[in-house]
Amino acid sequence: MLKVEQLSGGYSNEPIVKDVSFQVQKGELFGILGPNGSGKTTLLKMISGILPFQSGKISIKGQSIKSFSMKELAKMMAVLSQHSSQAFSYTVKETVSLGRYAHQTGWFRSWSEEDERIVQESMEQTGIRAFQNKSIQELSGGERQRVFLAQALVQEPEILLLDEPTNHLDLSYQKELLDLLKRWTREKGLTVISIFHDLNLASLYCDRLLLLENGSVHTNATPNEVVKVEKIKEVYHTDVEKHPHPSIPVPQMVLLPSFKNEENIVEIGPEFMHFSKEHISLHAPVPLRTMSSGVIGSGVGWHQTFVNRHVDKTYDCSDHRSEMLHYLKEHGFEPSQTIGMMTAVWLEDVSYKLIKGDDFSIFVIVTAGVSNAVDASKSDQHSFEMIPGTINTWVFVNGQLTEEAFIQSIMTATEAKVKVMDSEKVLDRVTGTTATGTSTDSILIAATQMGKKLEFAGTITPLGKLISQGVFECTTEAVQKSRQRLKAK
Amino acid sequence: MKSKAFAYVFATVFLIVAMLLGISIGSVHVPIVNIIQIIGAEIFRFISIDHIDPMQTNIVMSIRLPRVLLAALVGAALAIAGAAFQGLLRNPLADPYTLGVSSGASVGAVMTLFFQFSIPFVGAFTLPLLSILSAFLTIFLVLGFARKIDKGMKVETIILTGIIFSSFLGAFISLVIALTGEELRQIIGWLLGSVSMRGWTYIKIILPFFLIGSIIIMANSKELNAMSFGEERAQHLGVNVQRRKMVILIAGSILTGAAVAVSGTIGFVGLVIPHLTRILWGPDHRHLLPLSILTGSGFLILADLVSRTIISPIELPIGVITALIGAPAFGLILMKRRSVERSGSDA
Secondary structure, eight states: OOOEEEEOOOSSSSSSSEEEEEEETOEEEEEEEOOEEEEEEHHHHHHHHOOOOOOOEETTTTTGGGGSOOHHHHHHEEEEOOOOOOOOOOOEEEEEEEGGGOOOOOOTTTHHHHHHHHHHHHHHHTGGGGGSBBGGGSOOOOHHHHHHHHHHHHOOOEEEEEEEETTTTHHHHHHHHHHHHHHHHHHHHEEEEOOSOOHHHHHHHHHHEEEETTEEEEEEEOOOHHHHHHHHHHHHHEEEEEEOOOOSEEEEEEEEOOOOOOOOOOOOOOOEEEOOOSEEEEEEEEEEEEEEEOOSEEEEEEEEEEEEEEEOOOOOTTHHHHHHHHHHHTTOOGGGEEEEEEEEEOGGOEEEEEEEEEEEEEEEEEEETTTTTTTTGGGGSSOHHHHSSSSEEEEESSSSEEEHHHHHHHHHHHHHHHHHHHTOOOTTTTSSSBBBBEETTTEEEEOOOOOSSOOOOOOSHHHHHHHHHHHHHHHHHHHHHHHHHHHHH | OOOHHHHHHHHHHHHHHHHHHHHOOSSSSOOHHHHHHHOEEEEEHTTTEEEEEEEEHHHIIIIHHHHHHHHHHHHHHHHHHHHHHHHHHHTTHHHHHHHHHHHHHHHHHHHHHTTOOOOOGGGGOOOOOOOOHHHHHHHHHHHHHHHHHTTTTTTTHHHHHHHHHHHHHHHHHHHHHHHOSHHHHHHHHHHHHHOOTHHHHHHHHHHHHHHHHHHHHHTTTTHHHHHTOOOOOOHHHTTTTHHHHHHHHHHHHHHHHHHHHOOOOOHHHHHHHHHHHHHHHSSSSHHHHHHHHHHHHHHHHHHHHHHHHHHTTTTOOOHHHHHHHHHHHHHHHHHHHHHHHHHHOOO
């Protein structure tokens, strides 16, 4: 559709855009990225025909753009720029109608029904029809942006060029606009070329990205190829971290602020624990990075308060989540900052231990009961039933963990737990074999993300060794306490 | 559309009323019924006007009607030129006067009077032609100078440049006047602006230029609409901006030059009338331009009427009246604009 070959040019003799070549296919949503001053807008202005270029070639459908008249070009290509001056108070409809200029040939060509239909349709699609008789000077920035989008659309272009289209828009309109553009590329075969400031938005919506650096092409590839930590660091000279999008396979970048935490390094230990008849809680002085399988606050996140609540064996589990939320609120815990777990075990049987390593430490808390122990290798013989969790393992790490270390911590802690089942000869009552845990165990790994950097947590790494030891000792002690209580009864 | 039709009816009625008043009022009062009959008789020869005093017929046909028509043409030319400059430069403060075009045209006219130029074969048209030419040269100098200072050609820069040129050319004219002996009175009288005692010749001079300039500008109304949103935007919409801008500037200079040539420098008409018209009926140039013609001509007829009756029998220069009305209006526009900008930046 659009082909740019060895394009160079700029405002003065020193070219801003240097030897840029790329192609855009019909129906593609093509994003242009790059830091300030990398030549994004200059490149877009050259494509749109505003700025003459020194050398190279731009062609649409195989024909050089220099061979088209302004009107011919306007019928093929519309532009939505960042700023539009509005010196006079034209109405919304008058403004949108101007987009039909290129289609109105001849001095006295009057407004046709076709023109009216297209204008009404575009106003409908951009959601501005309701205020078509309002003056554009009365509109908000976002509404005005949609008016100019409608104006570009009534040009009926095959290519739409946009310069940071989401600049003045709030979150919902950003999404709405980009959803709309994406749909048009799919349904109508519209080709969209857009400058983006926001890497994450660009990776969400673009089929391909062009990363510019100092006026030259750094990378031209799919978002997954372009939005890589090393590339972004190299071009933008800033610290970022990459995270996958939770529901679609595109990369997302987060900035890493370079201010240092002024607070002293925190060490989580028994002094932060609180005991009551109904629950054990731990309130950390700072939010901790967590990965957990609790009832509340499960998954990956940041949490400050941790609650292990005792419920009776007869507890009705049908709507345990909202009941637990209610419980937390009632007891003065802020649910958004809290990880909540349940257990039918007596809380007095809790076992906890602070273990110091080399420049870091871990704090393990375990509550365990094995009345519904299960052998995972034969779990198909059990029927599904939600029973309050019986082995809840909490591991607090006073150090900085990588994502990898979080996952390895879970593995290591689980392996240590399984070993306790074996050494304590806990049997699965249904199958009569050695159990591997209970049917509703929960785990929490929480790290302060301060102090020593701990990259791995496999069983023989420094951190892994501490976790294995801590979980094994605490779980053994908790299982023994719980058994003694049952015997005493 | 209904309101637009009403706008045309209103503006036309305003112009007709202004014309009738302009012809009727003066040292000798001519009843409006008589005016209609006299003009009717002029067009349709079979209407008898024997019952009307021939002196009245004479006053209407050779003094007041040409004077009113000339005022109308000058007002119309300045108003449409102002509307075009404002649309082109996206600024309601632009007009032939603030841009220095009027002063440029004056220089051309003053030089013609001073050196008694006469281009062979064009005779009476020498003055308007040289006025137009120097108006044209001035607008190019102003724009070229503004481009040198500020590549983005911000409107503020253009207006400031226009004012610099206006002052400089005004000083130049004063210098020429100081050097003049007997021609002095003629030049000063002409400079202050007047449509009196010009007769039908001057109408014949301005009419062709007025028609050419207005038709060119009105043929560019859609382009002016597009350019109101900025030159880049207009180009994206398919307007050949460089060419259209040139055409509109040429047409605006033709109109201004011709108006200055027949009536001297009359300020503020080109500023206030398009602005007022825009406030009343919206900025769409397809309607703004013809409506400005109607209101501009009506306004200048009334201004001329005031100038010759307010301290009768002394006649004030018409430029004094337009400036007395225009300058405060200019100030009001500026104030309103500032407050709009302020509230705009808050939003």
